[in-house]
Amino acid sequence: MSTILLIEQILNGLQFGVMLFLMAAGLTLIFGVMGLINLAHGALYMVGAFAAASMAAWSGSFTLALIAALVAAAMFGALIELTVIRRLYKRDHLDQVLATFALILVFSEATRWVFGSFPLFLDMPDALSGTVMLPGGIEYSKYRLTIIIIGLLVALGLFLLIARTRVGMRIRAGENDREMIGALGVDISILYTMVFALGAALAGLSGALVGAIQSVEVGMGEPVLILAFVVIVIGGIGSIKGALAGAILVGLTDTLGRTLLPVLFSTFMDASAATTIGSALASMLIYILMAGVLIFKPTGLFGSA
Amino acid sequence: MCPETQDRENTMFTTLRWSALGVATAAAMSLAGVAAADGHAKLKVGLITTLTGGGAGIGADIRDGFMLAMKQGGEGIEVVVEDDQRKPDIAVQLADKMIQSEKVDILTGIIWSNLALAVVPSTTAQGKFYLSPNAGPTQLAGRGCHENYFNVAWQNDNLHEAAGAHANTAGFKNAFILAPNYPAGQDALKGFKRMYEGELAGELYTKLGQTDYAAEIAQIRASGADGIFFFLPGGMGISFLKQYADSGIDLPVVGPAFSFDQGILQAVGDAALGVQNTSQWSKDIDNATNKAFVADFAAAYGRLPSLYASQSFDTANLIISAAAKADVKDQDAFRDALRAADFNSTRGDFKFGNNQHPIQDIYVREVIKEGDIFTNKIIGTGLTDHQDVYAADCKL
Numbered sequence: 198m199s200t201i202l203l204i205e206q207i208l209n210g211l212q213f214g215v216m217l218f219l220m221a222a223g224l225t226l227i228f229g230v231m232g233l234i235n236l237a238h239g240a241l242y243m244v245g246a247f248a249a250a251s252m253a254a255w256s257g258s259f260t261l262a263l264i265a266a267l268v269a270a271a272m273f274g275a276l277i278e279l280t281v282i283r284r285l286y287k288r289d290h291l292d293q294v295l296a297t298f299a300l301i302l303v304f305s306e307a308t309r310w311v312f313g314s315f316p317l318f319l320d321m322p323d324a325l326s327g328t329v330m331l332p333g334g335i336e337y338s339k340y341r342l343t344i345i346i347i348g349l350l351v352a353l354g355l356f357l358l359i360a361r362t363r364v365g366m367r368i369r370a371g372e373n374d375r376e377m378i379g380a381l382g383v384d385i386s387i388l389y390t391m392v393f394a395l396g397a398a399l400a401g402l403s404g405a406l407v408g409a410i411q412s413v414e415v416g417m418g419e420p421v422l423i424l425a426f427v428v429i430v431i432g433g434i435g436s437i438k439g440a441l442a443g444a445i446l447v448g449l450t451d452t453l454g455r456t457l458l459p460v461l462f463s464t465f466m467d468a469s470a471a472t473t474i475g476s477a478l479a480s481m482l483i484y485i486l487m488a489g490v491l492i493f494k495p496t497g498l499f500g501s502a
Numbered sequence: 503m504c505p506e507t508q509d510r511e512n513t514m515f516t517t518l519r520w521s522a523l524g525v526a527t528a529a530a531m532s533l534a535g536v537a538a539a540d541g542h543a544k545l546k547v548g549l550i551t552t553l554t555g556g557g558a559g560i561g562a563d564i565r566d567g568f569m570l571a572m573k574q575g576g577e578g579i580e581v582v583v584e585d586d587q588r589k590p591d592i593a594v595q596l597a598d599k600m601i602q603s604e605k606v607d608i609l610t611g612i613i614w615s616n617l618a619l620a621v622v623p624s625t626t627a628q629g630k631f632y633l634s635p636n637a638g639p640t641q642l643a644g645r646g647c648h649e650n651y652f653n654v655a656w657q658n659d660n661l662h663e664a665a666g667a668h669a670n671t672a673g674f675k676n677a678f679i680l681a682p683n684y685p686a687g688q689d690a691l692k693g694f695k696r697m698y699e700g701e702l703a704g705e706l707y708t709k710l711g712q713t714d715y716a717a718e719i720a721q722i723r724a725s726g727a728d729g730i731f732f733f734l735p736g737g738m739g740i741s742f743l744k745q746y747a748d749s750g751i752d753l754p755v756v757g758p759a760f761s762f763d764q765g766i767l768q769a770v771g772d773a774a775l776g777v778q779n780t781s782q783w784s785k786d787i788d789n790a791t792n793k794a795f796v797a798d799f800a801a802a803y804g805r806l807p808s809l810y811a812s813q814s815f816d817t818a819n820l821i822i823s824a825a826a827k828a829d830v831k832d833q834d835a836f837r838d839a840l841r842a843a844d845f846n847s848t849r850g851d852f853k854f855g856n857n858q859h860p861i862q863d864i865y866v867r868e869v870i871k872e873g874d875i876f877t878n879k880i881i882g883t884g885l886t887d888h889q890d891v892y893a894a895d896c897k898l
Contacts, residue, residue, distance in 0.1 A: 202724040213716070315766070328750040341716065416555035
């Protein structure tokens with residue numbers, strides 16, 4: 198395998214990781230601050246992608262499409278927080294899982310009602326299509342490079358928000374001691390709605406970004422949701438830093454595993470069998486990684502005991 | 503047989519999932535629709551297909567094509583529709599329920615090979631007929647063939663064999679091939695390689711349901727291939743084609759019709775234009791049945807039919823033709839009536855081989871734009887009167 202291909206795969210892994218981070222950040226914030234397992238997070242990712250596709254079809258502008266995705270996902274996030282999620286904070290995790298699973302079904306069916314069963318069209322803007330030559334002769338997709346940059350900027354923004362602002366201080370306080378921050382006179386219900394809408398907006402953004410290079414269809418959120426859960430378990434539940442580290446680790450492991458394992462196996466078995474076994478093992482790799490991390494750090498990489 | 507393949511990634515949720523499963527099943531059951539129930543049906547058909555989640559567009563085409571035929575000529579035939587959510591475990595539950603409590607005579611509708619492998623053997627073992635409108639896994643075509651199992655679409659390898667033959671014609675000398683790692687994906691690459699005569703620059707299996715192909719596309723770029731064959735049905739194909747178009751690689755692509763069917767072409771957009779694909783059906787096949795089918799389907803549902811719709815339309819008409827000749831309670835007579843395939847197919851001539859899979863022409867199509875709509879046009883015939891290689895292993 199050539200160095201150029203390896204570097205290109207590392208970039209691909211990074212891009213995949215950054216996209217997972219956008220999903221995982223919201224999930225981990227919601228779990229960390231409210232103690233809520235939100236299975237409906239994938240539905241918000243779908244809402245973002247559908248909103249972007251509709252806005253792009255109507256206006257032809259990708260920037261407007263991204264804004265529509267952010268707004269729609271945040272709005273639906275706030276809406277379900279106010280109507281459903283709010284009643285679940287004091288319940289145990291099983292009730293939360295049941296209710297948010299129901300939300301997945303509701304969102305999927307509603308989307309199918311409104312948009313039909315067939316995938317929608319969403320394309321990347323012309324300015325970002327095609328490839329760019331990176332130093333060292335690596336030809337890489339402009340759009341994927343943009344996703345990496347947007348993702349890293351969001352990560353930086355989140356760090357600043359949580360470490361440097363008043364809202365961030367309240368979020369951290371909420372993670373540490375929910376009752377005490379209420380007793381100190383912070384309106385906890387507004388804080389919860391805000392955190393939930395923020396998480397939802399990030400999921401929507403990620404859905405819209407990814408929708409342009411994948412297919413915008415009902416049920417697109419669930420596979421990503423499962424990966425996002427793997428990410429936050431690896432990173433440590435509730436930790437944004439952990440979500441970033443976990444996401445990049447999962448992205449790289451998955452992408453490099455898919456490329457390198459078949460090559461590795463082909464050194465001692467015939468090509469066809471190597472591809473079959475290699476790719477089968479590659480699809481298990483992130484779960485093996487998760488199991489490995491949990492053996493040595495049961496609370497995840499950055500989790501607090 | 504491994505009915506759990508698709509759910510492997512959900513293992514961490516096992517406990518959560520079980521509690522949720524009850525909800526899911528309840529939702530699926532409530533989706534059941536009943537048509538043509540006029541008191542005393544002489545024949546009852548259970549249609550299990552994917553109507554929610556990924557692949558729901560294909561399921562909608564299967565259902566609508568089937569129901570269109572039933573509306574046109576299915577008097578006295580009752581159809582029960584259920585949603586398998588693309589999950590083998592749910593498909594098996596639904597099949598058992600349909601056979602045991604709904605008392606259906608025929609099951610049909612399943613799209614995916616791994617679901618078909620989970621459902622078909624137990625259906626035929628319980629003395630019911632299964633007519634496949636889509637999946638045609640190898641395991642059921644050769645030694646595993648059964649007198650009560652008919653495939654009205656194709657054996658899985660067929661379209662890929664035609665793609666292999668077409669790759670020779672198109673001058674591929676060093677092809678890169680990829681497919682998802684599940685029974686139909688393995689059949690696809692096997693089928694392609696059976697007919698293709700050149701070298702392979704690379705061979706890849708991807709994860710079923712994978713949506714990001716950056717790693718694969720990078721390998722294609724580095725492989726020095728002169729052409730690409732891929733089989734990625736549904737949303738996977740949309741993702742691959744969009745990402746491939748954006749990668750700056752400019753190699754010719756061939757594939758089976760599944761990534762270029764009417765349902766997904768609009769979502770792929772310009773990225774698909776000019777791609778050559780192989781299919782046993784196309785909307786421009788010139789016969790009266792097909793013309794009427796395309797027009798009626800468009801009038802009834804406001805969209806053009808896909809090959810999936812044509813397959814289930816043919817399946818329904820086959821059932822109607824057999825029901826006119828024989829009572830389903832007389833299984834031998836009904837089976838003979840099915841074997842005769844005495845119906846007007848959208849594909850023109852239609853006949854079954856000894857393993858009860860079709861012997862048919864497979865065409866090469868090209869993606870074109872008609873006005874604002876992306877669609878396919880036949881540009882040649884890939885294979886004529888083609889039968890699958892497994893038929894020889896079948897004892898029927």
